[in-house]
Amino acid sequence: MSRLVYVLNGPNLNLLGKRQPHIYGHETLTDVERDCRALAAELGLEIRFHQSNREYELIDWIHEARETAGGIVINPGAFTHTSVAILDALNAFDGTVIEVHISNVHKREEFRHHSFVSKRADGVMAGFGTQGYQLALRRVARLLDDSKASS
Template identity: 80%
Template structure:
């Protein structure tokens, strides 16, 4: 099984550290990527880290991951609550999917309480701040290792 993990980030996460720091903190997406790359190296994972404000690009990366990846870590951001298309793409991916949210979406506006992605996710990290990405990568490595041990 592949040890490649795609880390996919949805709309407005390019503004992480600048947009609503009282909710999302001051850590930038570049900081998150650097920490993820360091941890991936420690865990023996290869990483593809992407961000887009365009739904179709996220779908294209999920399709690409079908051929090469052992897991997907995804923070779909606002697409969480709206994108059946991303859900459909994830449903065509046969390896673990871990959903990440920086804030605790269940303590926020009611529309944020529903996630289409959760219908496919094997695990959900919410409210851990940007540290949730690292927790998700550790869990992805655990799931990949468990699947390899079972075969």
């Protein structure tokens, strides 16, 4: 199984560190990417890190991952609550999918409690701040290691 992991970020995550820092913290998406790359190197993972405010781009990256990746870590942002299209794309991906949310969506507005992505995700990280990305990468690495050992 490939040790390539796509780390995908949805709408408004380009504003991380500037938008509602009382909810999302002061770290930027550049900080998150730096930390993910450093941890991936430790874990023997290769990552492709992307962000888009456009649903179709996230879907295109998920389709691309089908051909090459062992896992997807995805913070779909607001698409979490609205996108059947992203769910359908993830359902066509055979590797591990971990959903990440910086805030604890279950302590927020009622509409944030529903996730289409969770219907496909193998795990969900919510409320761990940006550290949730690192926890998700550790989980993907563990599952890849376990699948390698069992084959």
